[in-house]
Amino acid sequence: MFKEYHEAGYRVFGLYGMSKGVCECGNNECEAFYKHPRVSNWQHTPRWSDDQIACMEMTGQVSTGFGVLCDGYLIIDIDPRNGGNEGYAQLVKDTGIDYKKHSAFVVATGGGGWHIYYKHEGAERLHSHLKAYKGIDFKSSGFVVGASSRHASGNIYEVEEGFCDEVEPLPQVLFDLLVKKVTVKKEFCAISDEVTAEEIQEYLSFVPCADVYEDWIEIGMIIHESLGDEGFQIWDKWSQTSDKYAPETMEHKYHSFGKNPSRVTIGTLIQKAKENGYIEKVTFETTLTYEVNPLFTDDIDTKKAPGLVGECINYINSCSRYPREHLAVSAGLMSVANIGGMRFEDEDFGVTPNFFAFNVAGSATGKEAIQQAQSELLVCAGLGKANYGVIKSEQEIYRNVYKHQLTSYTIDEFGILLNKIENASKGGAASYLGGIIGALMSVYSKADGKLPLGADFGESIQSELNKEIAAITKLIDNNEAKDFHHELLDSLRALGLQLDAGYIARPFLTLSGYTTPSTFHNIVSFAQATNGFIGRAILFEEKNNNPLAKKRFKKPKLSEALKTKLVKLNSGGHASAYAAPRIEFNGTRTPILTDSAAMDLLDLIQDDLHHMADHAMETNGLEAIVRRAFELVLKVSMILAMGDGEHRTVEHVKWAYALIKKDLENKINLTGANMAAEEKNISEEILSKVKHKLDTKNGVSVGVISNKLRGVQRENIEKALEFLLKNGEATMEEVKPKRGAPSKRYFAKN
Numbered sequence: 001m002f003k004e005y006h007e008a009g010y011r012v013f014g015l016y017g018m019s020k021g022v023c024e025c026g027n028n029e030c031e032a033f034y035k036h037p038r039v040s041n042w043q044h045t046p047r048w049s050d051d052q053i054a055c056m057e058m059t060g061q062v063s064t065g066f067g068v069l070c071d072g073y074l075i076i077d078i079d080p081r082n083g084g085n086e087g088y089a090q091l092v093k094d095t096g097i098d099y100k101k102h103s104a105f106v107v108a109t110g111g112g113g114w115h116i117y118y119k120h121e122g123a124e125r126l127h128s129h130l131k132a133y134k135g136i137d138f139k140s141s142g143f144v145v146g147a148s149s150r151h152a153s154g155n156i157y158e159v160e161e162g163f164c165d166e167v168e169p170l171p172q173v174l175f176d177l178l179v180k181k182v183t184v185k186k187e188f189c190a191i192s193d194e195v196t197a198e199e200i201q202e203y204l205s206f207v208p209c210a211d212v213y214e215d216w217i218e219i220g221m222i223i224h225e226s227l228g229d230e231g232f233q234i235w236d237k238w239s240q241t242s243d244k245y246a247p248e249t250m251e252h253k254y255h256s257f258g259k260n261p262s263r264v265t266i267g268t269l270i271q272k273a274k275e276n277g278y279i280e281k282v283t284f285e286t287t288l289t290y291e292v293n294p295l296f297t298d299d300i301d302t303k304k305a306p307g308l309v310g311e312c313i314n315y316i317n318s319c320s321r322y323p324r325e326h327l328a329v330s331a332g333l334m335s336v337a338n339i340g341g342m343r344f345e346d347e348d349f350g351v352t353p354n355f356f357a358f359n360v361a362g363s364a365t366g367k368e369a370i371q372q373a374q375s376e377l378l379v380c381a382g383l384g385k386a387n388y389g390v391i392k393s394e395q396e397i398y399r400n401v402y403k404h405q406l407t408s409y410t411i412d413e414f415g416i417l418l419n420k421i422e423n424a425s426k427g428g429a430a431s432y433l434g435g436i437i438g439a440l441m442s443v444y445s446k447a448d449g450k451l452p453l454g455a456d457f458g459e460s461i462q463s464e465l466n467k468e469i470a471a472i473t474k475l476i477d478n479n480e481a482k483d484f485h486h487e488l489l490d491s492l493r494a495l496g497l498q499l500d501a502g503y504i505a506r507p508f509l510t511l512s513g514y515t516t517p518s519t520f521h522n523i524v525s526f527a528q529a530t531n532g533f534i535g536r537a538i539l540f541e542e543k544n545n546n547p548l549a550k551k552r553f554k555k556p557k558l559s560e561a562l563k564t565k566l567v568k569l570n571s572g573g574h575a576s577a578y579a580a581p582r583i584e585f586n587g588t589r590t591p592i593l594t595d596s597a598a599m600d601l602l603d604l605i606q607d608d609l610h611h612m613a614d615h616a617m618e619t620n621g622l623e624a625i626v627r628r629a630f631e632l633v634l635k636v637s638m639i640l641a642m643g644d645g646e647h648r649t650v651e652h653v654k655w656a657y658a659l660i661k662k663d664l665e666n667k668i669n670l671t672g673a674n675m676a677a678e679e680k681n682i683s684e685e686i687l688s689k690v691k692h693k694l695d696t697k698n699g700v701s702v703g704v705i706s707n708k709l710r711g712v713q714r715e716n717i718e719k720a721l722e723f724l725l726k727n728g729e730a731t732m733e734e735v736k737p738k739r740g741a742p743s744k745r746y747f748a749k750n
Contacts, residue, residue, distance in 0.1 A: 008165035017064030065149025084135030110151020307644025362545030405584035414513030699745025
């Protein structure tokens with residue numbers, strides 16, 4: 001069928017197959033079985049030549065299946081496993097059409113559902129999902145798997161009705177149902193496609209009349225597109241400033257533009273004006289934004305976690321003279337993850353509890369106290385020697401993994417390192433620094449697998465290991481060994497077997513990077529947030545850079561009760577800490593089970609995030625940030641369960657999702673602001689930056705925001721805040737100080 005799709009005009013590309021239970025892409029973590037495109041830029045798949053199609057078939061690129069771009073089509077994707085049968089019955093009832101019978105091309109999917117094809121070549125945006133029709137995606141972007149392809153279940157996608165070259169136009173009733181006619185929220189943008197004659201004249205005042213014929217015609221087409229016949233006088237007057245002005249041809253030429261199928265939009269004129277000194281005005285436009293499922297809008301305090309994590313958070317925050325509640329959450333989660341993480345496994349989802357955290361707070365506001373308290377908890381559990389405060393090189397990372405199964409980094413001023421990496425990559429000299437990030441990512445992803453070692457490095461540490469084993473053996477033979485030497489010898493011999501096979505098993509690496517806003521915010525780029533290091537981390541940020549110090553503060557002692565709990569978590573139930581010679585755990589891990597109510601909630605959250613990612617694809621291209629969120633929800637809820645009954649509950653899942661939703665918003669606002677700045681979209685940049693400065697608990701004034709956003713006009717900040725209030729994305733309170741007039745404080749809405 002691959003060739004038939006191509007001949008019918010579809011854009012198609014090969015998909016990886018599966019071998020021995022693993023995707024053929026080579027990534028053991030990949031779970032997109034038979035749905036993983038062989039090319040990274042599949043969204044831009046061209047229309048192949050017949051020779052290219054023949055080559056793809058001959059080289060086996062489509063031997064197990066192929067993808068079909070949805071551009072130009074609307075494909076109803078019904079998934080019975082997620083309620084698609086009920087959703088389809090409701091769709092048929094509401095629209096009066098049985099689409100399986102009506103469509104000229106229907107494919108039965110390998111998962112027991114259907115792909116129902118229609119043409120849709122219009123420019124209108126369509127909803128990809130409607131809550132009334134569960135289990136159905138209406139796909140006009142992305143791709144579907146083509147007929148004759150293989151499914152992970154072993155089934156084949158088969159044509160159930162018709163032919164792929166006989167697809168009919170989308171029925172009007174379905175188009176009316178899906179077209180995005182109602183705008184439910186507002187978004188900040190520079191200017192509308194609907195412009196007035198006065199605005200066009202202002203843009204033209206910055207654009208000299210072009211002597212190049214094609215450029216002159218382009219401006220005329222823009223004016224005709226925007227104003228119709230009334231724009232002729234404006235174009236004529238502007239054209240008179242050129243020595244090539246010919247009045248006898250103007251009217252005929254202008255009225256021919258409406259017959260030209262090509263369109264040139266007002267954005268082109270605005271860009272030309274910007275290039276000649278025009279400064280974009282800040283305005284707002286109405287557009288669609290994602291509606292969060294009301295199920296997940298519970299008022300959950302993410303600064304207070306359940307169970308042992310909550311106890312750690314309370315202690316860590318009590319160690320700082322200044323309330324640093326968000327950083328304390330990060331440190332509490334990380335402490336429990338490190339102390340117990342090697343002993344547990346997620347029975348239902350297979351995730352591991354290690355994670356990366358970036359902790360952002362202003363200088364001299366208590367970051368150091370949080371770091372020290374976090375390190376103190378590791379020390380009390382007997383894990384202090386596996387906690388490092390600096391990263392010197394890529395090789396050092398692998399050596400730390402060799403020393404201990406646990407490798408925990410708690411690093412101050414981590415943003416400086418990230419800035420060095422970012423700047424080095426721009427200068428083309430990132431091999432050394434890039435190696436550090438690559439090593440961290442590689443080790444991090446192998447917490448439940450095997451970390452392969454390069455031949456040279458493997459031989460080097462194997463040699464060191466053999467020398468260490470020989471030295472301990474000599475001590476034992478001479479009756480000079482201590483008790484721990486016997487234990488260490490067994491551990492090193494087991495490690496030697498792994499090295500002989502070319503790997504280190506189950507390295508458990510975590511990283512807590514502490515930094516300031518000034519060194520961190522500017523590097524949250526599109527690439528870093530979607531494909532890089534930052535996109536895989538959880539962000540914890542203190543928005544208040546002037547926290548009120550606690551009165552008569554004195555750091556408390558770690559209670560014996562909390563210390564005992566942490567020691568038991570690390571030792572598997574023993575109440576006394578034992579400093580093992582090599583920090584590791586190779587026994588049977590304790591399973592974390594998920595109860596049925598929590599499992600149901602996770603299913604709903606996964607659907608919610610999927611639709612949120614769909615929205616991101618359509619609006620800002622940041623869907624990769626959203627797609628990583630579900631794994632982070634699983635990791636956080638697993639850490640909570642480790643310290644609270646060893647059973648993932650609804651409470652754990654809700655708290656984890658509330659935390660990760662805040663993380664998503666933080667990343668998207670930061671990334672959106674930097675993307676807008678790079679694209680010189682002033683209005684979007686301002687709105688994203690203002691949203692990022694708001695906090696749910698600590699209100700900020702216009703003056704505070706203005707001081708933090710130097711270079712942004714106060715008038716535009718006020719306009720952005722007014723917009724956010726109107727849109728329901730912020731709240732405002734009037735605060736009366738002890739002295740002076742009342743002032744307004746703005747808060748992010750929960």
